[in-house]
Amino acid sequence: MRALSLLLVTSLLAVPSTVDNPGRGSLHTLVTGDRVRVGGPDRLVIKPAPGREKVRFLAHRLGDGLQVIPVDQLPQIHAGKVSRRQFEVVPATTKPVAARQIHALTLTHLGRDGEPAQIYDTLVINRDSYETTFLHGPPETGTLYLPAGRYVAYTVLFSGNYPERPEMTMLAIPSITLDGDQSFSFDGRASNHMSVSVPHPTAKQLLAEAGWEIRVDPQIGLGGSMLSDTYDGFYIGHAGPDADNPEFVAKATSQWAEMGPDGTAVNSPVAFMLSWYQEGRLFTGLKKDVKPTDLARIRAKHHSHLANGLGLRALWSEVPGKAQWGIAAELYFYLPFSRVEYVNNDSGRVRWHIEATDDAAVSFLRSPGNYQPGRTYSQTWNNAVFGPGTDGTRNGDAISVYVPIYTDASGHPGYGVAHTSRTALFRNSTKVFEAPDFNPQTIDVPPDDAQYRLEVAAQRGDPWPYDLSSDVKVAWTFRSRHTDSAKLLPLSVVRFTPALRENNTAPAGCSFTLPISVQRQAGGSIRKPTVFVSYNDGLTWQQVSLRDAGSGWATTLHHPMGNGWVSLRAKHTDSSGNIVEQTIIHAYRISS
Incomplete structure (x- = not known):
């Protein structure tokens, strides 16, 4: 079974209507009107409600569960007016553990200017039970009383235009062994800005993701991501002791498409799908000036069932055995259709999954592939004869x-x-x-x-x-x-x-x-x-x-x-x- 992926549909797509495909999962509507499609434990699609296309999201992977939270709902959550469970699109289960001694974990939050941070959302996850404890400001310091054990902790600090379109700073402590009272600081000064550029002047960024993952087994993972349509206002950095956790994998995903005369990515002839990973700790910022020599080229041709039928395509990445939580943007097109997609492989680590849905409401999958820079790969999709496979x-x-x-x-x-x-x-x-x-x-x-x-x-x-x-x-x-x-x-x-x-x-x-x-x-x-x-x-x-x-x-x-x-x-x-x-x-x- 594939790992969890999250597919983010932004306003740039101006998504046309299409036949719903039950094979792509169940559909949930959040209290905000944003729609979330869950395909079991393997994929998820976010479609912001009309007028909410610029809203940013947080995604929390909590064992076998998943929360998707629009950032503009955090004030209501922090005030106790809205429950986080309303944004739990895959219910999480916890594992029982033996009773243990309770210790105090004190966390202090400082902004990028070194001043006390008053607006933040912090999660502390027990590595053994997947039990998650939340903390938010003000004040800048909070103390949690938790059983002894192994933990990972991360926060997102908010500044600027909060909650509509804030600057977001993610900091993570990859490993905490809580065997006594301890204190840590999430210091925004340890972060740096994220930026990516691609070698195509008319391409526009559709998806910006920054996050981390710890893979427990093929079905269980811990992780968190910040999601938007641009890296503008995204910062990321390490917190806690100067020690790495080899199970902890940082990830950044950036996806782009050439925009059409109507300002959308529908029928975009060129797309860029990029991911980078780092083991041990979060990136300290990220700056990537992507060159053509960094990329493989996929020439994808899609046949049609119906005249001018609608199709879509999404690519998401993984590092086998290390990071399988994928993030992608869906790109729509009218069939038949051909496009060139450029992908990186991050020094050979990245494998790309591909999913395409045709104009007859059939979703096709392609096993993860490692695409080599400088090479061209040709693919044909949605071509008859359509018949049974084996599984x-x-x-x-x-x-x-x-x-x-x-x-x-x-x-x-x-x-x-x-x-x-x-x-x-x-x-x-x-x-x-x-x-x-x-x-x-x-x-x-x-x-x-x-x-x-x-x-x-x-x-x-x-x-x-x-x-x-x-x-x-x-x-x-x-x-x-x-x-x-x-x-x-x-x-x-x-x-x-x-x-x-x-x-x-x-x-x-x-x-x-x-x-x-x-x-x-x-x-x-x-x-x-x-x-x-x-x-x-x-x-x-x-x-x-x-x-x-x-x-x-x-x-x-x-x-x-x-x-x-x-x-x-x-x-x-x-x-x-x-x-x-x-x-x-x-x-x-x-x-x-």
Whole structure:
């Protein structure tokens, strides 16, 4: 499962309306009207309410929970008129710890001018229980009485135009071992300003993030971030003893796009996605004058389902095993569309995740990649044929599945909406589970060896006008028994990768080559599949002959005249007897 990411949509995007995609998570509306979309523990989107586009935010990662707080709400929170829990978009749980002796932790806050700071928001997090204690001013000094243990503490000092558009200074003490009464100072004079420039004069910054993270495990993290659309007024620095914590990782993210004549980033042809990390302590300010030689170039081409349909794309970074909490700006465009994105890799540390949502409300994912400076990478997204991918495991006596039913021809796993859908599991021909969706499922099963059949189906109709992959069915037959650890199920799929126009259409009335391959996640060796084609929406089928082609096969289809669709059906049996059967109605269009 991916780590938590936060996607910030700013006013610069002038976001057009689009079909909501339940696959992208649940939607929450804060008391301020700002909308927050939570995609489980792995991603989050902030959409400021109309008229609130310049509001700055704080994001706090508290174990398995997340708070997203608009800065202009802090006066109400500090006055006790509004609860922080109203901004808890992922509820946090704490771990029980044995009773321990209580000690006093005294924290003093000084501004960048050395004077007592009266407006601040401070968090002290227990490293073992994830219990979080909050402190705010005035006065500049406060004392907390906490159990002995390991802690991390950080604050954000506010000055200038508070709370509407304040200057913000983040200071962090990476490690506190509270084994007696202790005192520390958050001194703003230890911070410095943040600034980033990119080698593109018409690009404008969309996202500025400064923060830190401690990774506990793939699902649990501690961290905090300041978020805005510019680094103007952002300061950052170390506090506490002059000692590093190797688990503590500082991070800065800066994302930019070329603006259009309308002053928005919609259809921006050029974007810059940049992140920097530092282990041990927060940066002491940050100044980056990015050069072209620092960057890799990604040429991303997106096909379309609908004429002038709307898509979006977001990139967020991680350092594997160290920092997986990602921050990104969503960029919208009308399909088909191509853009050049420039990314850094921070001396080889950074991996970039990519997510794209197409005009048919399907979200595609790309595994994190390390892009080398000076190189160009070409990617194609949202290209038919859209069909099932593989994602299934057995762990002990439980089978878990989450089938990306709309995986595109480039292999990006695709999750989206459907009019009707179904997941069912049979054991020795007896149904043991059924659900009216294709959401993630974990199904308890007996430990002994048995034959299983897993069926997943999705049909699209009203109210969505999506005619590609309008009816997708896949069924796997395999044997499984108790495992001592998580093991991949012996699932495979047949992939079709035709060379289509950008509107996912092939020419009618001619011969056409269809490449075919088999993708497996486990099981026996691959054998030649059986493939059928239909030109009448599956009423009748014709088996096609396959010839060897590279690592797979190819067949020559004979498209009829006129506008219509090609539907495909396939069956594959591997050398161990594991079977996949799949049908895709309206796999791609044909037109004169």
